Amino acid sequence: MFIIKHRSFFLWLTGAFLAVAIGAIAFLGLPLSIDFTGGSLVEVEYQAERPDILTLKEQVSVVPLGEISLRESGERGVVLRSRTLSPEEHDAVIAALSQGGTNPVTVLRSNSVGPSMGSELAIKALYAIGAVILTIMLYIAWAFRKVSKPVPSWGYGIIVVLMLMIDIIVPTGFYAILAHYTGAQVDVLFVVALLALLGYCVNDVIVIFDRIREHLKLNEEKNIKEEFEVTIGKSIDETMGRSINTALTVVLALLAIIIWGPEVTRNFALTILVGVVIGTFSSICRSAPLLIPLVKVFAKKT
Amino acid sequence: MRIAQAIIVLLIAGAIGWFALTTNGPQSSFPVRLGLDLAGGTELIYRADTAGIIGDKQGALDALREVIERRVNVFGVAEPLVQLERSSAVAGAQEDRLLVELPGVTDVKAAVDAIGATPLLEFRLADGVADSTGTFAATGLTGQFLKSAELQFGGGDAGRLANEPIVVLHFTDEGAKMFEEITRENIGRSLGIFLDGEPISTPVIREAIPGGTATISGTFTPEEGRDLVENLNFGALPVPIELVSSNTVGPTLGAGSYQAGLDAAAFGFLLVALFMIIWYRLPGLVSVVALVIYVLATVALIKFLPVTLTASGIAALIISIGMAVDANVLIFERMKEELREGKGPREAATIGFGRAWPAIRDGHLTMLISSIILFWLGTSLVKGFALVFGLGVIISLISAVFISRIFLFAILPEAGGKVWKFLTSSGFHLK
Numbered sequence: 001m002f003i004i005k006h007r008s009f010f011l012w013l014t015g016a017f018l019a020v021a022i023g024a025i026a027f028l029g030l031p032l033s034i035d036f037t038g039g040s041l042v043e044v045e046y047q048a049e050r051p052d053i054l055t056l057k058e059q060v061s062v063v064p065l066g067e068i069s070l071r072e073s074g075e076r077g078v079v080l081r082s083r084t085l086s087p088e089e090h091d092a093v094i095a096a097l098s099q100g101g102t103n104p105v106t107v108l109r110s111n112s113v114g115p116s117m118g119s120e121l122a123i124k125a126l127y128a129i130g131a132v133i134l135t136i137m138l139y140i141a142w143a144f145r146k147v148s149k150p151v152p153s154w155g156y157g158i159i160v161v162l163m164l165m166i167d168i169i170v171p172t173g174f175y176a177i178l179a180h181y182t183g184a185q186v187d188v189l190f191v192v193a194l195l196a197l198l199g200y201c202v203n204d205v206i207v208i209f210d211r212i213r214e215h216l217k218l219n220e221e222k223n224i225k226e227e228f229e230v231t232i233g234k235s236i237d238e239t240m241g242r243s244i245n246t247a248l249t250v251v252l253a254l255l256a257i258i259i260w261g262p263e264v265t266r267n268f269a270l271t272i273l274v275g276v277v278i279g280t281f282s283s284i285c286r287s288a289p290l291l292i293p294l295v296k297v298f299a300k301k302t
Numbered sequence: 303m304r305i306a307q308a309i310i311v312l313l314i315a316g317a318i319g320w321f322a323l324t325t326n327g328p329q330s331s332f333p334v335r336l337g338l339d340l341a342g343g344t345e346l347i348y349r350a351d352t353a354g355i356i357g358d359k360q361g362a363l364d365a366l367r368e369v370i371e372r373r374v375n376v377f378g379v380a381e382p383l384v385q386l387e388r389s390s391a392v393a394g395a396q397e398d399r400l401l402v403e404l405p406g407v408t409d410v411k412a413a414v415d416a417i418g419a420t421p422l423l424e425f426r427l428a429d430g431v432a433d434s435t436g437t438f439a440a441t442g443l444t445g446q447f448l449k450s451a452e453l454q455f456g457g458g459d460a461g462r463l464a465n466e467p468i469v470v471l472h473f474t475d476e477g478a479k480m481f482e483e484i485t486r487e488n489i490g491r492s493l494g495i496f497l498d499g500e501p502i503s504t505p506v507i508r509e510a511i512p513g514g515t516a517t518i519s520g521t522f523t524p525e526e527g528r529d530l531v532e533n534l535n536f537g538a539l540p541v542p543i544e545l546v547s548s549n550t551v552g553p554t555l556g557a558g559s560y561q562a563g564l565d566a567a568a569f570g571f572l573l574v575a576l577f578m579i580i581w582y583r584l585p586g587l588v589s590v591v592a593l594v595i596y597v598l599a600t601v602a603l604i605k606f607l608p609v610t611l612t613a614s615g616i617a618a619l620i621i622s623i624g625m626a627v628d629a630n631v632l633i634f635e636r637m638k639e640e641l642r643e644g645k646g647p648r649e650a651a652t653i654g655f656g657r658a659w660p661a662i663r664d665g666h667l668t669m670l671i672s673s674i675i676l677f678w679l680g681t682s683l684v685k686g687f688a689l690v691f692g693l694g695v696i697i698s699l700i701s702a703v704f705i706s707r708i709f710l711f712a713i714l715p716e717a718g719g720k721v722w723k724f725l726t727s728s729g730f731h732l733k
Contacts, residue, residue, distance in 0.1 A: 109549075199691075207665065
């Protein structure tokens with residue numbers, strides 16, 4: 001019952017997290033990768049020593065590309081980002097990076113995305129996130145259709161959506177901070193991370209709501225009168241062990257990806273990790289306390 | 303009876319595991335298909351300009367795919383993939399695209415040049431009568447209907463210079479019919495033969511031409527003629543294409559990612575398994591056996607379908623290992639509550655499974671919804687994740703609920719003493 005008793009504190013805490021996340025997104029911004037904006041990315045590794053970045057930048061500038069970004073990566077690598085390169089320009093860039101062949105490089109990866117492809121993906125990503133949230137809301141409203149007292153079933157759906165939005169905004173804010181310090185960018189994998197998170201978090205909330213649903217049904221059968229707050233408190237306490245343990249196993253799996261896994265999925269796993277921790281916190285501490293004010297709204301009406 | 307069931311499940315799992323683990327050699331008919339981000343290679347996406355197509359658009363696109371496939375095969379790539387795609391309807395105007403995957407190829411320019419050498423062949427009619435300078439309109443007769451080409455040298459007849467190189471085009475049956483029709487209906491007009499958008503010959507039609515051959519002459523040297531014929535014989539494009547995206551992953555990065563992915567999977571599995579056994583003891587051990595079956599079945603399905611494995615797919619597999627035990631955690635937590643109320647191990651398990659089911663069902667269904675929508679989002683990177691994730695959700699439902707149930711019931715006694723109570727408890731406190 002701890003959480004129910006101190007629910008205003010947890011709501012404030014949520015508000016604080018949300019404020020920091022929104023602040024980070026607003027002030028630090030979310031740098032979009034070429035997946036969304038179009039452009040080119042080339043990563044090479046020097047077989048011998050990596051030359052100075054400023055020298056390299058000057059050497060690459062013989063290829064007329066407009067503005068480019070050149071960053072060090074790993075021990076001997078550099079990453080170049082620019083507008084979309086033609087195959088000829090791509091070869092010219094590689095030649096410039098290898099200092100005319102005197103300092104040979106291995107191309108680790110190169111990626112060119114036309115502007116139209118990028119904007120299409122951005123639109124699709126937004127649609128996908130919206131579609132996931134909407135279908136989840138409808139599914140929950142349907143799955144809880146027999147539970148209509150004291151909160152109508154769509155009430156559960158709305159709360160889930162509210163929470164999912166928080167669950168997305170907080171990791172996004174985290175990513176804005178991560179991007180600010182490491183040069184990470186919002187790419188397709190980030191969107192995938194958010195969508196996977198949505199699936200995970202909703203699963204978490206469902207477990208608690210399912211408990212509430214079960215208690216309400218039992219109380220009705222046995223004709224027990226119980227304050228809704230008490231029912232919610234009981235449900236949260238009973239499911240807390242499960243919520244924490246499941247989060248733990250997923251966190252262990254994510255840690256394995258972050259520590260041992262390939263570079264490409266590292267930020268991806270980190271985003272999900274933050275989301276899982278926040279999501280677990282939110283389903284334990286926020287979902288049910290959010291239901292209580294809703295009860296009051298409906299109590300007034302009837 | 304219960305033990306027999308458990309043994310049957312174990313035998314089936316063993317067979318699946320045998321399939322998953324023994325079919326790995328290079329000669330195997332079920333190898334793991336690695337995506338370009340793990341195997342190294344190049345992915346090219348072309349936009350096909352279908353605005354000018356007259357008539358059968360799908361036929362033209364299919365012809366386009368075939369021509370490029372022939373080109374790519376000449377390029378000497380093992381298992382290239384050439385497929386048509388449509389851009390999604392949500393993002394405004396729909397585009398037709400051609401996706402070309404070239405495993406092992408890291409020289410983008412060479413690949414693009416090889417594909418770009420495919421000529422675009424079109425026959426267009428001049429708007430005005432006998433006018434070769436005005437605008438030309440498409441006739442629908444394109445490289446799609448070209449069967450073959452050959453180089454000949456003029457014999458000095460019909461106003462041609464002796465030894466002038468002539469490219470003779472042979473149409474397919476359908477193309478021959480179209481050509482005859484076009485020439486019959488447009489006598490007196492100019493028929494332009496366009497290569498890569500440039501008119502290379504604009505003869506005036508004097509009579510209907512049956513037989514399905516056309517000739518191009520006059521504008522090239524014998525060497526140019528020979529190259530043109532060579533290129534035309536690989537096929538000619540029915541519509542113009544434009545490179546919109548390319549993605550290359552070097553073999554070192556790919557191999558490194560694959561190894562790191564496998565390491566992460568092994569350690570991830572180990573960590574989750576250790577946690578389950580330490581915390582949930584005997585039921586935990588059962589869930590780990592179910593988890594082993596889960597991993598084997600998922601790998602077997604990835605090979606069998608086959609699903610192309612990408613770095614994000616491996617990540618999905620690892621995350622799903624963490625999530626697959628969720629159903630077990632739910633069930634065991636429920637069991638613990640029942641045990642506390644003094645019920646016997648088996649009764650507690652029965653109630654635990656029953657009570658946990660609605661939550662497991664709802665949770666898995668919503669996760670399945672997200673993975674279906676992810677799949678629809680659809681670049682190859684995302685599909686790799688979504689497919690493995692979706693498969694994982696379904697298989698884990700079977701392994702964590704039904705298989706672990708069978709095992710647990712085969713082991714648990716009706717009533718248990720202190721030892722059973724310890725074995726089926728969880729955590730570090732024993733009440």
